[in-house]
Amino acid sequence: MRASRLLSLLLLLQNRGRMSAARLAAELGVTPRTVYRDVEALAAAGVPIYAEPGPTGGYQLMEGYRTRLTGLTAGEAESLSLTGIPQPAAELGFGAQLAAAELKLMAALPTPYREASMRIRQRFHLDAPGWYRDPDVVPHLTAAAEALWQDQAVEIRYRRWAPEPGEVTRRLHPLGLVLKAGVWYLIADGIGEPRTYRVASIVDLRPLPETFARPDGFDLAEFWRANVERYERAEIADVAVVRLSPAGLAALPDVLGPKASRLALRTLTPADPDGWQRVTIPLESVGHAAAGLLQLGANAQVLAPAELIAHMTDTIHAMARLYP
Template identity: 50%
Template sequence: MSVGRLVSVLLLLQSRGRTPAQGIADELGVSVRTAYRDLARLQAAGVPVHAEPGRAGGYRLVDGYRTRLTGLSPGEARAVFFAGLPGAAADLGIASEVAAARLKLLAALPAELGEQAARSAAVFHLDAPAWYREPEQTPYLTLFVDAALTGRVVEVRYRRWRAPQEVYRRLRPYGLVLKSGVWYLVAAAEGRTGTYRISQVLDAVTDDERFDRPRDFDLGAYWAGYLDDFEARRYTGTATVRLSPRGRRRLPDNVPLEVVRAVDSTATAVGEDGWVEAVIPTESTAHACGELLRLGVDVEVVAPDELRRAMAATVGVLARMYGLHADG
């Protein structure tokens, strides 16, 4: 049972009035049977849910009943959306508001639901950053949050990977995205919408100029499209490789998921010792060489020749470094 879903049912009845079970099920994306169970649980928890029979019937709250979701400050109301993301809330500088909002929400719920919500919070914890990575420094994160919410232009000095590495931009912040522990800003600049890694912002100053965020801009849809485009631009070539059984098992820990999927979809057996041959996507010769060398003797590059020569040259350098001949 989802405590959050029960609260959603309660707020749905409060905001819409009489609603049939099918309408509740459709709104929350559950079965009608689940909607009936949720309504029964609310009744068991002391919420006065009244059932009205007939074709025009449904479920409603007894007249005058309202949940006690009162007393939230504007900052706390905003913090509710980060109640399950303590790390993100701390990054945004609203950790104390999140704590206060959670206490008020718990106090507003019926006793049984409040206890269940507290138990749920106690057994889940989100740690967004990846392993073996120090958290990125984002001193301008709260500035961008405020600019996105108030519609103010921000002047930035930004470091990017291509030349010229340092550029100046006047940004119109549309929103922020937390991806694998890394904060990104989605903003309009110079007539186009782009993505900026906030840790790469060297300086930022809020301007007096205001802007209106496009009403039809969908941050989630933009981000999904950005990821698709990034993957398309990221992999510019392919390579044919042979992998031992152990090498194939080690793939998920050493290469991106896209490479693992490519091996799974193109692998064909070569010989009787379990080795397979597959075609994988590659970013560049140097990048592919670095990734594949992690697999050691469990991988062999078949093509292209440029990548095969790069692998051999790197192995030769390593052999000389350790006082060995390349042939062993």
């Protein structure tokens, strides 16, 4: 562990130039005192490292010095496909390996390419979650990813929004993980055909001793594309019928998102004498739909299905009791 940290410290100085002990400590996840000891160890090993005093000072390498100890470990190599998405990589347990792999790659690049790479890193950043939304809490994501990587069967306890049953148990063959708008989904086979499970709704996950063979020809990207297309075209069994005021119609894109709202607005009925109109929206789950429609307040009235009406009624009554 310490050898890996010493190499990371050395590569940080090689790639970025002078750095203070505090900055090095933050990058390496250690204390400045540990950085001091590591610098002494590098100097004792013959690395030409020295300290520059003063407010803008720090540690740096002798000009022209470059290490050739840049070989990638297996884990670091596996993490490279996640280079552009550091937060999801960290959620999957690849954070430290990805950081180490990037440092080694930067150190191995010729100077012009390294400078170009740094310019890109300074100018572009991917932030997956939507506005005003925190990423899902996904305590079982790492275990799901490990089972996926090992082609290992799992047993999950899964929380469904449907009233009966509230939780189900499934034995699954994990086929892929997808991050969509800050939400992780597990694609898994187990009950006839691949299905999609929201990772945040997995209550418990237990790896099973047996492994499985992935289906021939299964293409994760193609499966997800078809899944999204099917959802966005509302070609699903569950839909909700909602009556909306003009203000509710105007706010619908904020609740459903631009693309889904455009599809929903194609189902608009003519306005009634009060100016309200009916619209049919895809029903991902009762809870998910209720949370969105409650944002519209008195500008939305659910007409179907009965489960959604009951959920909305219970929630509104519970809210009313808080404001006597």
